[in-house]
Amino acid sequence: MDINKFSRQVTQDDTQPAAQAMLHAIGLTREDLKKPFVGIASTGYEGNPCNMHLNDLAKLVKKGTENEDLVGLIFNTIGVSDGISMGTPGMRFSLPSRDVIADSMETVVQAMSYDGMVTVVGCDKNMPGALMAMLRLNRPAILVYGGTIASGCHEGKKLDVVSAFEAWGEKVAGTMTQQTYESVIEKACPGAGACGGMYTANTMASAIEALGMSLPYNSSNPAISENKENESVMAGQAMRVLLEKDIKPKDIVTKKSLENAIRLVTIMGGSTNAVLHFLAIARAADVSFTLEDFQRISDETPFLADLKPSGKYLMEDVHRVGGIPAVLKYLLKKGLLHGDCLTVTGKTLAENLLDVPDLLEGQHVIKPLESPIKETGHLRIMYGNLAEDGCVAKITGKEGLLFKGNAKVFDSEYDANDGIRDGKVQKGDVVVIRYEGPKGGPGMPEMLKPTAAIMGAGLGKDVALITDGRFSGGTHGFVVGHITPEAQEGGLIGLVEDGDVITIDAEKNSITVDIDSEELAKRKAAWVQPPLKFKRGVLYKYAHTVSSASQGCVTDEF
Numbered sequence: 001m002d003i004n005k006f007s008r009q010v011t012q013d014d015t016q017p018a019a020q021a022m023l024h025a026i027g028l029t030r031e032d033l034k035k036p037f038v039g040i041a042s043t044g045y046e047g048n049p050c051n052m053h054l055n056d057l058a059k060l061v062k063k064g065t066e067n068e069d070l071v072g073l074i075f076n077t078i079g080v081s082d083g084i085s086m087g088t089p090g091m092r093f094s095l096p097s098r099d100v101i102a103d104s105m106e107t108v109v110q111a112m113s114y115d116g117m118v119t120v121v122g123c124d125k126n127m128p129g130a131l132m133a134m135l136r137l138n139r140p141a142i143l144v145y146g147g148t149i150a151s152g153c154h155e156g157k158k159l160d161v162v163s164a165f166e167a168w169g170e171k172v173a174g175t176m177t178q179q180t181y182e183s184v185i186e187k188a189c190p191g192a193g194a195c196g197g198m199y200t201a202n203t204m205a206s207a208i209e210a211l212g213m214s215l216p217y218n219s220s221n222p223a224i225s226e227n228k229e230n231e232s233v234m235a236g237q238a239m240r241v242l243l244e245k246d247i248k249p250k251d252i253v254t255k256k257s258l259e260n261a262i263r264l265v266t267i268m269g270g271s272t273n274a275v276l277h278f279l280a281i282a283r284a285a286d287v288s289f290t291l292e293d294f295q296r297i298s299d300e301t302p303f304l305a306d307l308k309p310s311g312k313y314l315m316e317d318v319h320r321v322g323g324i325p326a327v328l329k330y331l332l333k334k335g336l337l338h339g340d341c342l343t344v345t346g347k348t349l350a351e352n353l354l355d356v357p358d359l360l361e362g363q364h365v366i367k368p369l370e371s372p373i374k375e376t377g378h379l380r381i382m383y384g385n386l387a388e389d390g391c392v393a394k395i396t397g398k399e400g401l402l403f404k405g406n407a408k409v410f411d412s413e414y415d416a417n418d419g420i421r422d423g424k425v426q427k428g429d430v431v432v433i434r435y436e437g438p439k440g441g442p443g444m445p446e447m448l449k450p451t452a453a454i455m456g457a458g459l460g461k462d463v464a465l466i467t468d469g470r471f472s473g474g475t476h477g478f479v480v481g482h483i484t485p486e487a488q489e490g491g492l493i494g495l496v497e498d499g500d501v502i503t504i505d506a507e508k509n510s511i512t513v514d515i516d517s518e519e520l521a522k523r524k525a526a527w528v529q530p531p532l533k534f535k536r537g538v539l540y541k542y543a544h545t546v547s548s549a550s551q552g553c554v555t556d557e558f
């Protein structure tokens with residue numbers, strides 16, 4: 001079996017003497033040059049809890065490859081912390097970082113002729129970026145997630161990163177003292193690991209496990225745990241089976257496995273970002289998977305997990321009650337998953353789950369199908385004159401299913417943050433934040449600050465928020481994002497004025513603004529497309545290449 005088919009031309013061909021000399025220079029023996037080469041791509045760096053331990057995990061993956069007579073070679077790529085860049089101009093680089101990660105992993109593996117790849121990833125964009133690279137390369141690959149952070153604690157109350165954002169909202173609203181605020185900030189995040197609720201990182205990690213691209217328990221094993229270390233070694237070892245059986249990402253990522261992934265996102269009440277990222281992942285896999293597929297799955301799937309941001313528990317609690325495999329086992333038993341999908345173990349999803357213990361008896365984290373939190377999914381794909389090409393709403397039902405209110409318009413996130421702080425947003429308002437789309441932002445920033453400020457100010461049930469930008473996985477409330485076409489491209493969201501009546505109907509999945517046709521014609525005639533905000537660099541390139549949010553914001557398809 002030809003398991004070193006890419007590296008062989010570099011390591012064994014007589015016409016590549018310099019390549020072989022250089023590989024000896026890095027410490028490889030003649031024997032090593034006969035082995036398959038596995039690129040181990042780490043997004044480890046010191047500046048972010050999600051990423052700070054990844055280089056250590058990458059070394060364990062390397063140990064695993066060596067245990068199986070493979071050559072594991074670690075390389076690094078970038079990552080952007082959403083938590084740290086949130087609410088700053090830096091956040092514009094977050095979504096573009098997904099594509100930089102994909103591009104850089106693709107580049108190294110192709111250029112260096114590696115036979116396969118293990119990615120060791122942590123924060124939100126790391127995971128979809130890695131998966132897009134794996135699918136473009138279509139060489140045997142496994143994803144290792146750095147794992148979830150432990151909870152923080154202040155005065156007996158469990159904390160996580162969103163507690164810090166909402167503390168700001170409470171401080172601004174005058175309901176939290178400066179002293180408590182400072183304690184919450186200090187204690188919210190106790191060490192390594194990705195944000196602890198069912199936010200974007202844990203959403204993507206869980207979905208990727210259901211998709212079959214990571215080993216069982218990968219998504220719920222905590223960042224700081226022996227399980228995480230053992231699993232990293234196992235991932236290196238598992239590459240041997242994938243190489244020998246020639247199991248490639250496109251054998252694993254299919255329409256059916258994507259359905260499994262989105263089914264789990266729905267059950268878990270996951271982040272709206274999953275829609276964007278899985279549209280892009282499906283494109284990289286050359287599988288037709290559109291907004292309609294998300295809506296179909298949402299319609300036929302209940303929302304079961306009582307997890308933050310809208311619920312009570314954290315990912316560490318999912319781990320405590322049996323982990324994601326126990327949840328998958330429950331769903332499989334109930335006929336909600338395709339058990340015959342292939343996974344990176346070389347076995348099917350159903351085979352992987354055979355020996356997995358059931359969810360802990362008496363647990364409250366995952367509700368039974370018979371008494372769900374909501375009968376259908378929280379992710380709604382809406383259309384209407386405000387979103388002719390679609391948008392994504394996160395509606396858990398806690399804030400109701402219908403919202404009709406008066407527009408309060410802001411042309412940027414910062415204006416909205418100031419407006420909320422200065423009390424300009426009142427009960428009954430629909431906050432409109434525009435020119436924050438993929439081209440207009442550019443970079444479609446994730447906006448946790450305004451939604452956290454609305455929650456912190458106690459307006460969660462009385463104010464809706466719509467935008468052509470994105471939300472954090474930590475966002476909750478009556479929110480609609482990814483509005484397409486975006487304001488920069490002439491979408492109607494750009495023509496809304498203060499006081500216009502906006503109706504969001506989460507049962508009919510519609511989002512409309514009531515402007516009479518004469519007035520609308522006048523506004524259209526007066527609208528002038530603003531110039532793109534960046535003239536050079538990454539954001540210039542991004543604004544020129546990015547597709548719409550309804551197409552997954554991909555940058556390699558025109």
Ligand SMILES: CC(C)(O)[C@@H](O)C(=O)O
Nearest residue numbers: 082083199200472473474
């Ligand atoms: C900072 C968060 C909570 O990680 C956010 O970026 C998300 O999307 O979940």
Ligand SMILES: [Mg+2]
Nearest residue numbers: 082124200446
């Ligand atoms: Mg995020």
